[in-house]
Amino acid sequence: MILLLIIIGVLLLVILLGKITMYLKFKNQVKLLYSNALNISDKTYSIGQLDGLPIPVQRYFKYVLKDGMPYISSVRLKHKGLFKTNLKSGFINITGEQYFSVQKPQFIWKGSTLIFTARDSFIADKGNLKVSLFNIFTVVDGKGSEISEGEMQRWLAESVWFPTNLLPSENVTWIAIDENLAKLSFRYKEISFDFIVTFNTVGEIVTMETQRFMTNKREPWLCKMENYKEINGVKIPFSAQVVWKLKAGDYTYAKFQVTEIKYNQNISKTIA
Template identity: 35%
Template sequence: MWIKWTAIIGVLIIVSFGIATTYGSYRWQLDTAELRAKLKSGQQIMKLNIYDPKEIEGLPAPVQRFFQTVLKDGQPIVAAVKLSQQGQFNLNELEDKWNPFTATQLVITQPLGFDWDARIQMAAGLNAFVHDTYLLGEGNLHASLLGLFTLANMPNTPELNQGELLRFFAEALWYPTALLPSQGVRWEAIDDNSARANLTDGATTVSGVFQFNADGTISTFRAEVRYRDKLTAMPWGGSFRDYTVRDGMLIPLEGEVGWEYPEGIRLYFKGKITEISYEFAA
């Protein structure tokens, strides 16, 4: 008899877990749809809709080479981006413990913002759901087990806003028209292979150094300061590769991101874009 009841209890646990998983995923999808509707509803009509090479005149030499390499004359300005990713995410700060993930992301360039919706596999059938968001000048990081049990919820603070704006800035290689001076980016010369870029959105200003390859593409981005929390700030950055033409723009499909410790960089993200589509300024 005990074998029978053990089997019944096991089935009930499996069924309950399946129901919880389905419900959590459904509820999370509703949250994603709401966030992205807010992003789209705030989208502004862009004053400039075509890239004019004249606007890069006077920029540092490696920056001019970059735009000449990744954009064609008359390239439409990117208004929004939808992309899918897959890769590995390291949730452990002390050692390498990589978990596979998949994600979708919506990016809006005016006013700038994004929502990254990820599933990080913690174990077979057990996912952490993550929203990493920058919306109307405010950042938010929300992680949940199965979409039901909150693991982390970091709301809008000046430090988080700075970190999320830095993420937008570094990822602009996927939508390179967002790095043009007409889109608010201010470039400063460093040397023949690097330049500093600055971006302000509302009350938040960020700055980072882009390093350029010999072919004109960007190899790395580094920010001297990104806040991990309200008290801890560290150097942060990423590297990019596998450049491919998408809708007339040369963009990297693969990248790695990490924090810079005194002993070296500890990566926490390794990802590849599997799909990307653009909405251009009308």
């Protein structure tokens, strides 16, 4: 009995140390992100910037932004939701914490479950996907150009949570398709890709679809957005789903609900 208690105690200590180590690693990555970020919150949005944009894109910005509001430079977001680890598994509960910088494309996300912790990131122009069991054993450590492109696609799709980032710029171009569709083209250094964006009649973005790498092959990757609410003077979706559109059928692997979002905070106030 004493030996069993000792073993349990050691396991609990190892798990606790793993959790502390994970927290410190994540905190350092957030600090690195902010050290590379650029402040553009002194820049303001003007409705005149919409001239010449496709009709559904104009409808979107008129719906989600207010004339004269400052650009968003950085974001802190928290969510809850459900997640699948593979095509055959069931959904499990997940909570997430995420940080974005805008002018320089960067983000770091930590998703936590009872069994594993996942970290998605694009920092200093490099993407990384890392998964750790019990915050101790690294079972996935994805790197390279395909990962970087995928992480950049995630960053752009999630710009619906900081929509000034979707305004036309040197990296962002909108191309008309029809009254409810537009192509969003993104170029950043050696990375380039397009999204087909669907808008409803209200002006909300309801889906964004692109071709994303899945095991060395690009497959259709779709983000669904709904439940728009106004917060901090911006209308954003509070519910999102992520789907692989495969030949065998649609595979929804993430369902997130935003629980907290803050803009343009100082680094000292973002992570304890």
